Amino acid sequence: xxxxxxxxxxxxxxxxxxxxxxxxxxxxxxxxxxxxxxxxxxxxxxxxxxxxxxxxxxxxxxxxxxxxxxxxxxxxxxxxxxxxxxxxxxxxxxxxxxxxxxxxxxxxxxxxxxxxxxxxxxxxxxxxxxxxxxxxxxxxxxxxxxxxxxxxxxxxxxxxxxxxxxxxxxxxxxxxxxxxxxxxxxxxxxxxxxxxxxxxxxxxxxxxxxxxxxxxxxxxxxxxxxxxxxxxxxxxxxxxxxxxxxxxxxxxxxxxxxxxxxxxxxxxxxxxxxxxxxxxxxxxxxxxxxxxxxxxxxxxxxxx
Numbered sequence: 001x002x003x004x005x006x007x008x009x010x011x012x013x014x015x016x017x018x019x020x021x022x023x024x025x026x027x028x029x030x031x032x033x034x035x036x037x038x039x040x041x042x043x044x045x046x047x048x049x050x051x052x053x054x055x056x057x058x059x060x061x062x063x064x065x066x067x068x069x070x071x072x073x074x075x076x077x078x079x080x081x082x083x084x085x086x087x088x089x090x091x092x093x094x095x096x097x098x099x100x101x102x103x104x105x106x107x108x109x110x111x112x113x114x115x116x117x118x119x120x121x122x123x124x125x126x127x128x129x130x131x132x133x134x135x136x137x138x139x140x141x142x143x144x145x146x147x148x149x150x151x152x153x154x155x156x157x158x159x160x161x162x163x164x165x166x167x168x169x170x171x172x173x174x175x176x177x178x179x180x181x182x183x184x185x186x187x188x189x190x191x192x193x194x195x196x197x198x199x200x201x202x203x204x205x206x207x208x209x210x211x212x213x214x215x216x217x218x219x220x221x222x223x224x225x226x227x228x229x230x231x232x233x234x235x236x237x238x239x240x241x242x243x244x245x246x247x248x249x250x251x252x253x254x255x256x257x258x259x260x261x262x263x264x265x266x267x268x269x270x271x272x273x274x275x276x277x278x279x280x281x282x283x284x285x286x287x288x289x290x291x292x293x294x295x296x297x298x299x300x301x302x303x304x
Contacts, residue, residue: 016202016209017276019296020176021234021241022060023074025132031144032127032134032177035300036112038268040123043303046266047114048193048259049185050301054151056133057104057217058092059176060242061230065100065213068093070174073242080170090161091153092170094219101244102217102228104178105160105171107135107151112301114187121147133175135168151177177297178244179251181221182270184259184301194257197222200274200297201253202245204229210245217246226250256304269304272297 019030032054039047058080062071068083082093082100091105115122126144127134133151134140140150153163153171179199183192204210210229218225227247232240254271274297 016200016245017274018200018241018243019274019276020059020243022072022243023239023241025074025174030128030132031295033295033298034110034112034125034127035298035302036114036123037300037302039114040116040119042116044116045262046303047187048268048301049114049187049190050112051109051183051185052112052299053109053181054107054177055104055179055181056107056135056151056153056171056175057178057244058101058171058174059133059244060174061101061213061244062242065215068098068100070100072174079174085166088164088166089170090167091156091163092167094161097218099215099218101213102215104217104219105153105163106156106181107153109183110149114301120144121149125149127151129172131172133171133173133177135175136172139172178217178246180272180299182255182299182301184257184268184270186259193259194255194268194270196255196270197251198255198270198272198299199246199251199253200272202229202248204245204248209233213244217250220246220250223250267304268301270299270301272299 034052036050062073069078070080072079082089086093092103094103112125113122127149128141129139131139135151135153137150140148142148153168155162179197181197183195185192209231211232213228213230215228216225217228220226229245229247231243234241256269258265258267275295
């Protein structure tokens with residue numbers, strides 16, 4: 001299984017790798033993978049608590065991003081009747097812009113304590129469901145996720161609005177995580193050591209693959225607004241995926257910081273990486289010795 005958002009070339013084999021393709025968006029095993037290895041396997045003195053807040057939005061554009069309705073280009077069916085039911089999509093079709101794309105809603109924060117054992121939900125977590133985007137708790141798979149953690153957008157903080165059942169259903173079919181707010185905390189005092197925003201790197205300046213939608217992403221924390229690009233070509237089959245991404249440079253894909261404990265200063269790194277559909281994790285097994293096939297992305301806090 002491949003994806004239309006792969007933009008790697010011989011000169012740049014890494015490119016941008018992504019699961020998301022409007023023509024092949026269903027029936028995939030998709031893991032959102034998180035790690036906090038600051039104390040794994042045997043360095044408890046360096047442990048930090050890692051907290052991530054996913055920001056969810058509509059993953060795709062369509063052929064008319066100004067008509068107030070999202071059409072699934074694989075079926076040509078209107079799946080998001082925003083303009084007809086604006087109150088049912090309070091975060092995806094918000095006042096005052098009423099833009100069809102470029103809107104986001106934060107899920108409840110996900111916390112990894114960093115304890116080495118038990119490994120799942122402390123050092124490693126995988127969020128997976130039968131949906132395109134795991135925003136509905138009833139559909140969550142407990143494998144590698146014993147606490148049934150999902151992207152809970154039901155009651156986000158102000159200025160976001162309570163997400164309706166219709167909005168949650170829509171995002172479960174067509175949503176994705178665009179970026180994260182992350183926090184590293186001292187486990188003893190709960191004081192914030194470092195924080196920031198992070199998103200996957202994508203060279204949106206390459207016009208072979210990406211086109212400006214001319215509709216800005218307008219509710220970005222810490223930034224305000226940024227350009228929003230849609231995929232117009234991939235190197236798997238020459239077609240477009242319609243995937244939406246933020247303009248390169250809106251947020252970093254990696255950040256580093258230091259923290260002093262017990263008189264010693266340690267270096268840390270936060271990073272995100274995305275992967276192609278059907279392709280395994282490129283480095284073999286992940287933390288804990290479990291295979292990484294079917295991974296959407298990894299977000300990791302680690303010693304640097």
